[in-house]
Amino acid sequence: EPALIFDLGGKFDKSFNEAAFAGAQRWAEETGESFREIELQSEAQREQALRRFAEAGANPIVMAGFAFADALGQVAADYPDTKFVIIDMVVDAPNVRSVVFNEHEGSYLVGMLAAKASKSGTVGFIGGMDIPLIRKFACGYAEGVKAANPDATVIANMTGTTPAAWNDPVKGSELTKAQISQGADVVYAAAGGTGVGVLQTAADEGILSIGVDSNQNHLHPGKVLTSMMKRVDNAVFEAFSDGTELETGFSVMGLSNGGVGFAVDDNNASLITEEMTAATDDAAAKIATGEITVHDYMSDDSCPALSF
Amino acid sequence: MDFLTLIQVLDSTVRLATPLLLACLAGLFSERAGIFDIGLEGKMLMAAFFSAAVAATTGNVWLGLLAGIASSLVLSGLHGLASITFRGNQLISGVAINFLAAGMTVLIAQDWFQQGGRTPSLFSGGRFEPINLPFADALANVPVLGPIYSELLSGHSVLVYLAFLAVPATAWVLFGTRFGLRLRAVGENPAAVDTAGVSVVGLRYAAVMICGLLCGIAGAYLATALQAGFVKDMTAGRGFIALAALIFAKWRPWHALGACLLFGLLQAVALRFQNIEIGTFVIPVQMMDALPYILTVVILAGFVGKAVPPKAGGEPYVKER
Amino acid sequence: MDKMPKWADVVLIPLISLILAAILSALVILGIGEDPIAAVNLMVSGALGSTYGWGYTLYYATNFLFTGLAVSVAFHARLFNIGGEGQAMLGGLGVALVCLYIPWPHWSLALIFASLGAAVFGAAWAAIPAYLQAKRGSHIVITTIMFNFIAAAVLNYVLVNLLRPEGSMDPATARFPEAVHLPSLHEILAPIGIEFSKAAPANVSFLVAVAACIAVWLLIWRTKLGYEIRAYGNSEYGALYAGISPVKITMVAMLISGGLAGMMATNNVMGEAERLVLNSTEGAGFIGIAVALMGRSHPFGVFLAAILFGFLYQGGAELALWTSIPRELIVVIQALVILFTGALDNMVRGPLERIFLALRRGKA
Amino acid sequence: MTAPAIELKGISKAFGPVQANKDISIRVAPGTIHGIIGENGAGKSTLMSILYGFYKADKGEVWIHGKRTEIPDSQAAISAGIGMVFQHFKLVENFTVLENIILGAEDGGLLKPSLSKARKSLKDLAAEYELNVDPDARIDEIGVGMQQRVEILKALYRQADILILDEPTGVLTPAEADQLFRILDRLRAEGKTIILITHKLREIMEYTDTVSVMRRGEMTATVKTAETSPEHLAELMVGRKVLLRVDKVPATPGKPILEIENLSVVDEAGVARVKNIDLTVRAGEILGIAGVAGNGQSELMEVLGGMREGQGSIRLNGAPLPLSGAGSDARARRAAHVAHVPEDRQREGLIMDFHAWENVAFGYHHAPEYQRGLLMNNAALRADTEAKMAKFDVRPPDPWLAAKNFSGGNQQKIVVAREIERNPELLLIGQPTRGVDIGAIEFIHKQIVELRDQGKAILLVSVELEEILSLADRVAVMFDGMIMGERPADQTDEKELGLLMAGVAGEAA
Ligand SMILES: Nc1ncnc2c1ncn2[C@@H]1O[C@H](COP(=O)(O)OP(=O)(O)OP(=O)(O)O)[C@@H](O)[C@H]1O
Ligand SMILES: Nc1ncnc2c1ncn2[C@@H]1O[C@H](COP(=O)(O)OP(=O)(O)OP(=O)(O)O)[C@@H](O)[C@H]1O
């Protein structure tokens, strides 16, 4: 029986954890089997959950979130027969598969879309908290914007510094309004539950928004430009499908293998022009071949396109 | 900062200050009657959930508002039971209510909607829409006054206007009516009220219930006017800020308005000007995040001085031990 | 003069209150369509049924002991320190700096200085609100609330920009060196032949916390300083009459309080995570308020309350692990426990007093 | 015969295990003043609080003017025409006089009309009974005498025809007390019925028609005042013979112990409270400071005791004591052997929630004999407490009892024991017997005189002229922060002092 461990945000965060849950759910539906899951409440439970599941014979054990790296590093060796999958971080151990996503690439593409959809030439980014992962999103996004429109302005804001920053839609709304007043007419939210407020306000105020992680286009049909998809669901689905035979090692989910991308569906089809599609297709292809390299904030803790 | 930006910041101030103001006045009634309430946060949260849940299921925001108020009143009743009837510790009761609301909202939301502790998004009818004051559009182009009227004063939901009206109303109730006189007296010296032949218990329950009512409106405002649905923990500490504002205001209604507007303004400014560069030095975003709190401390230390709470506050009224 | 024997007050009332809270919790569990008996079994066996469970229960309890003691000490001086959270965060910073930048030959030395670092940082964070209260009369409740937010911002900045190892995703410091690893209860108990779970995070700082309990007890009830703190807390005028300086007591009580809250970091940062992560305190500062209030600001009461909350945390984790009950249920149970044992205790006391009075009359 | 205005039948009341009232019956005829006396804790206040609906009796009946009346709360008592002035006033301190008077007796939902109506009737009442008060003054800005008028006005405003006064003169000056009794006389003349609780037998003898004596929760006797004597009443109260005057030999003053020169005190609000006063207290004498409350005596005591700062100079045995900054706090004063029995024992002199033994260390918690290494030597402290309790006959002699659970007299004994037993050079003692029963008064006075006879200096502040005159060797009168005059106690009288207290300067001091 495989197991899935959600990060502190909880499994229904409408983005990252929920995507992981969706993957597991899909696997369960397709195979008719069941899996174990737990939503963490505290830091100390990371190691605890890993050990408990491993001892109970769960295999493989998938954990969603970079914060597990440290705990997994401690635990993996104690359970050599159990396979672990960690998402968003690399842990070097023989029985661990590390799945990382090129969020900057996906963000780059939605950045291009944002720049093209923007009439004002000013686009916004709202992150949950000022942490490296969110900067990675923001940096890729800013590069994409600049690639599509070198004159465009990117306003990047962070919601806060306490855990409440991920669950404060009211603040998300106000940031959105502030960005609108500064001229932004497309905003990209990478802020968990706070993003709900961003998308809502964007819809209320008649500008476009961009969702994150899961496909959030349906939240406000016709008003969400697109969603930067981070196919955590696929990563989980694959891990569960591979089962105990799962291959360990390093796995990068990028544009080239469909690990990141953006969502187009009935809800936003009318917003994405052919020109946009063409441009992003082209960029995607070039990124895949390496012709364009999107700067990864994590590679050197800096961002040429945006200052923090 | 140009004029339009100023208007926008002030507009944002109004929105951010409204829930604080309602909660602050709520606390004012309760604490003026001698019942300390650190459960404002919980009551707001509970009301936010129930207003959104009922608005989502019925499609009627007014029913939502009522449900929000009712749920907040239930928690107030609990606080009253603990701190008035059973003369328990008011701080503990408040803490318990905060926990209770944080847990129950998600638990019930999950049970009802299976959306991970959220309510479905509210569509029109289920939300309080902005009200455009008469001639707002026509006057928008008048210099200076136009934007002030059409941007700043117009275009808020009815609950915002209600909240601001609640300030003179509170001042009038407290200082202009018999009820207010007794309420203030019971917070200062319940024995005086008791020996004057007025029920201490009755007065205190009334105060606590008004507190619940206002917290209910505050919560409903968050979930059905500012937002379009409930997200867990969406009050995000506003109840505590409201409490701080209350102390800041020294338990006075007009001062409460000032304090809440100040807190709202500080937050609005911090949100609007997140990336300030001074020469080559970029003020870190964390600094801007913390700015409202730092300034609060500075103002408190520099100008406000000592705040003396209602004398009988926090102490249960015990005649016989 | 008392209406009831002391044991009834100290044991019977909390017990009945707990039972009432349990009954209500069971109803809530029933309400969301789960089996309360099974849930309770799971919680009890998961938290208390094995050394593993105890290991986690005691780990959480250690956090709550420090923050609970912190709130209590300030409370004795009638200062409501809501800033335990921020002080504990800063304490974490103190521990991290001590552990990362000084090569320690042995953990025991490291622990002593890390405790010191944690206490100094925590106390420093309490010092400003304390000073403002003492000198300017700025209400300590507001200032400590504000300082929690400011602490979060400071920590966020420090972790993201200063202490994070280059290229790391995690807004966290590097792992502390092996030399400062604190022995877990397993490592402590093994030499004396007691088998304690290897996996559980409870560590030697639990003993530090127990020592802190005793120290606080001695401080408050056996020293002149404690006497002055209590006197000041009971009567400001009285303090003046007795030559007790309000400024001094406010400062000292808050510094001790902040120091204790900061020392929590020896458990969660040094003992468990062995690095400083962003949200390492996880609300333990606020739980500390509940713990102190429930424990009636007495170290022994704080000890029991901390264990109770540790039990709820760990039992709740087990519940989340093996059932589909949402984790918020635990929050509700905590709320009910706080409510019944802390705020509604007179509901039980009243009838009980009447029973005891009747019994006494009957005998007399 | 007309029905009694008040008749209580078989009233019993227990507070938990304490039986405060046991099967009490009493009749009070209309148009009379009925006194109630008894030791601290005898149950007087409880009985009257039951009549006023503040407490509920466990058993018993209340009859008002011959009608059985249920009094479940104070509202019912007010309706039945009962008004009560409590021992500890029940006023809202930050309200105005007017607001306090209408509280609970407003005429409608809005304040304004009620206030203006009350303002008018207040004027009438004031004129009728000479009860002048400023209706717009805040309670915390007026003196206790004024506050008491407000309480009486509250009752009259509610048209009470039965008025209960619980120790009304404890805080009044003689002049104020005289005026109070004039008012009571007039009320009686109007046919109102008055119940007066007091510890002062003189008041009973002078003003009451009948008197009841309570002892340990029981009503032990009711007699016509004309048919009894103070000695007899005292004996009924305490159960033994009591010495009703201070027994002392003339003082033999020695060298100056305390020398005050040009001392001034300005309070937090910037008001000058003590104005350039000079005083000397010698070894072996008691200097009494008389004065109407609020004329700077409290501030004087507080400066001397190290509780507030002042300007000027004070010397103890020739050595200067700092008046501000380091070394001017109460701890330093104690180190200099200045003991201080504060005026307000409950607010300052005791920590009400502390055990008796903890209170015995209060202020002396640094004393070496209470230390054991780094810790306090609690065992020694408890032993010391037991000794002091035995010597001062504190009841119950239980070191573990919290201060709040002692009666006022016994609380005072604990404070006095703590301060006197330190064998100070100088004893500052304020209102030593306020609200204390005659048994305890006798005892406390004796202790003070004994200390004097050991050659110590004593500075006594009291608003009781009687107490000052009988206890002090020399009397200084304070008015508006200044010393109006000094007299040897045996060469002056209440009349002269009364004039000085009113600010009428006498011949050169
Ligand atoms: N509210 C109360 N709760 C519990 N016990 C009380 C209360 N009030 C009074 N008592 C107890 O009842 C007894 C009678 O008290 P009461 O106040 O009636 O005495 P008293 O005769 O008025 O004394 P005093 O002369 O000091 O005013 C005392 O022993 C006291 O301990
Ligand atoms: N609420 C109360 N609970 C318990 N005991 C009380 C209470 N109120 C008064 N007492 C007790 O009743 C007795 C008499 O109290 P009372 O209020 O008459 O004042 P007192 O002790 O005479 O003080 P003072 O003489 O200073 O006025 C004391 O033993 C006091 O401790």
Ligand SMILES: [Mg+2]
């Ligand atoms: Mg009395």
Ligand SMILES: [Mg+2]
């Ligand atoms: Mg008395």
